[in-house]
Amino acid sequence: MIEITPRLAIAEDEIAVTFVRASGPGGQNVNKVSTAVQLRFDARNSPNLPDGVKARLVRVAGSRMTQDGVIVIHAQRHRSQDRNREDAVERLVALIREAAYVAPPRRKTRPTLASKERRLASKEKRGAVKRLRQGRPPGD
Structure with missing residues (x-):
């Protein structure tokens, strides 16, 4: 069993692991040895996952989940x-x-009376600054 949380675990036989050739650097080793791992987990048909987790897993997995509900890593x-394999x-x-x-x-929360008063006081102060900056015509 692979422990996910203290109350949630999945069986190791639910995971299918295949080894494929890796791309990228690695010299001759990359051409000879299949070191990359493709892990497949059928989340939709897993008996160990609750329905709520399955529903959220669709959103979390995104493009890593196929139409059939299989997660591919x-x-x-x-x-x-x-x-x-450990990384996957x-x-x-x-x-x-x-x-x-x-x-x-x-x-839901409501702003406190003090926070409303602080907001209105700062608006009043800002408005006063802007009124002082207005150019008054001479003789006014």
């Missing part, structure tokens, strides 16, 4: 398969952890 930062799993855990967080609802 491509990791090739490191030169070894093991480190790339960590990124998946971070995505699910972000989707598992529910922001507390915003409570």
